[in-house]
Amino acid sequence: MTKTIYTRIMTKEITSVELKSVLGRELYICNGNCWTDVLDEFGFTYSSEQFCQYIADYEAWAELNNVYVEILEGKAEFRSSINAAKEVLKEWLEYNELEEFRSLYSTLSARQKEAVLCILRYSEILDMDLMCPTTSELSLLWKDSIKKQKHKANLLIPVMETDCTYTINLFTGKVINYADIDTVEDIL
Known part of the structure; x- marks a missing residue:
């Protein structure tokens, strides 16, 4: 069975995620169990579960609006x-x-x-x-x-x-x- 990005986030196999779309670039890193956008001074901090939901919502928004989104993963x-x-x-x-x-x-x-x-x-x-x-x-x-x-x-x-x-x-x-x-x- 192929691991999804959500599984890799929850198991801390990946510790950084970059989202690129027409909205710009977001770079999230994991510190403990918190995911923070390091490029945004006032960025949100998410738990692993919340971050998985954020990515799912982002992908759904991109598909609904026919917008290209690229998700890059950085492994631990x-x-x-x-x-x-x-x-x-x-x-x-x-x-x-x-x-x-x-x-x-x-x-x-x-x-x-x-x-x-x-x-x-x-x-x-x-x-x-x-x-x-x-x-x-x-x-x-x-x-x-x-x-x-x-x-x-x-x-x-x-x-x-x-x-x-x-x-x-x-x-x-x-x-x-x-x-x-x-x-x-x-x-x-």
Whole structure:
């Protein structure tokens, strides 16, 4: 028997849900037994049962009004892998140069590689600090990131330092789009 989204919510198999429609984007995360919209400052908090009802009502409204709605799920298992990978990346960035990424990548397990690539695809580096989306958002992006792993030779990440900005391919170490901050400020 296939598990429905409602079953996965109730068993806490998924811990983040994103709803996308013409009404916009809503991102809910589970904290304990409460589901909260993290994008809305004044968002509602639902119990798991109430949240399941909210999704059912949302889907019914979309069907009745012939509106497309997309529901993305972020699994709890992805969250733990992402959190562990964030720690590995932050520690590695503290002691290594970006050009040495391949040496880190070769030491990771398959699951760690998936998590690291998911994080880096949606991140940027600011003065050698990793700036990335929340774990909840990354868990929603996990499946899309896995599909892109075939193209990992093109892992481009923006880097902003105090005196320059550039994009680097972490697998080749090749710098793309280098700009000196002083030159850019002089032009403006």
